[in-house]
Every structure is written in C-alpha cells, then in structure tokens.
Amino acid sequence: MPQPPTAAFVFGGFFILATIAFVLYGIVIAQVWTYAFTPGKRDPWILRINVALVLVVETFHTIMAIHSIYWYLIINSGRPQELAKIVWSGAATVLCEAVMVVLVHSFYIRRIYIMSGHKKWLIGILVAILFTRTTFSLASTTLMYTLGLWAAFTETTGSLFTVSM
DSSP, X not given: OOOOOOHHHHHHHHHHHHHHHHHHHHHHHHHHHHHHTOTTOOOOHXXXXXXXXXXXXXXXXXXXXXXXXXXXXXXXXXXXXXXXXXXXXXXXXXXXXXXXXXXXXXXXXXXXXXXXXSOHHHHHHHHHHHHHHHHHHHHHHHHHHHHOBHXXXXXXXXXXXHHHO
C-alpha cells in the first residue's frame, strides 16, 4: 500500500505561490484604491465595472486560497489521508483564476482593437486564444471536482493535457 503524501509534497509549492499571490493582492488593493480616488478621472463605465469585478474575483480567489491552506494544514494537520483529497476551495481557485484571466484579457483585447484601427481579424485570433485558454482552465476545474483525489488528477491523461495547455 503506497504511503499517503506529506503536507510538504502536496502543499509546498502552493504555499509559496499563495504567499506571493497574497502580496500581489495587496498591490491590487492599493492600485484600486488609487484608481477609485484619483480626482478628475472619468473613465468609461465599462472600465470602472471591469476594475470592480477584478477586485471582487481577486478577493474571492484569495479567500479560496486561504481556505485551502487552512483546510489542509490546520484542520487536517496530522491526518495524511486527507492530503490525498482535492478540497473544493482548491478547485475554486482555478476557476477564479480563469474568470480573472477573462476579465483582464478582455480589457487588453479591447485596447488592442482600439489601437489597431479596429482590425477584426486580429481580435478574432486573440478572442480564439482566450476562449481556448479559458476552456482548458474550466476543464481542469471540472476534473478536479469530479476526480476528487490528487493521485487521480495527476495520473489522468485529461488533466495532464488540460493543465499543460
């Protein structure tokens, strides 16, 4: 019978990346604060809504990452069999990341459209790439929820393909 994974094996890299993400979240908060309270700024409503949505999704992403870390390292400390499971908030972080990418890249695609002189063929290519990337992220999230175990997720060809893409 194989040994259950250790906390360091399962969460070492994620913990480091989540810590960096928490620092970047603080930078996002500072940028949104500066953006919201800059006097005389009159951006289009669609841009202001996009900024607000990015803040909401990034906040939810941070909460899900904190929950994942807490679930694995605090609630299930000393229970190595629980490390083999994919907690729901871990998969939710991948979903939040996919939504964030759509919001941010849509903004950039809009800017490219304006600055390129309304070249629709260029925007078509960029939208196709964004759609493909988002589809793979959603497929990874779905596999995480359906498989439920890290071993099953890492050994499945589908997840290897979706994560690689």
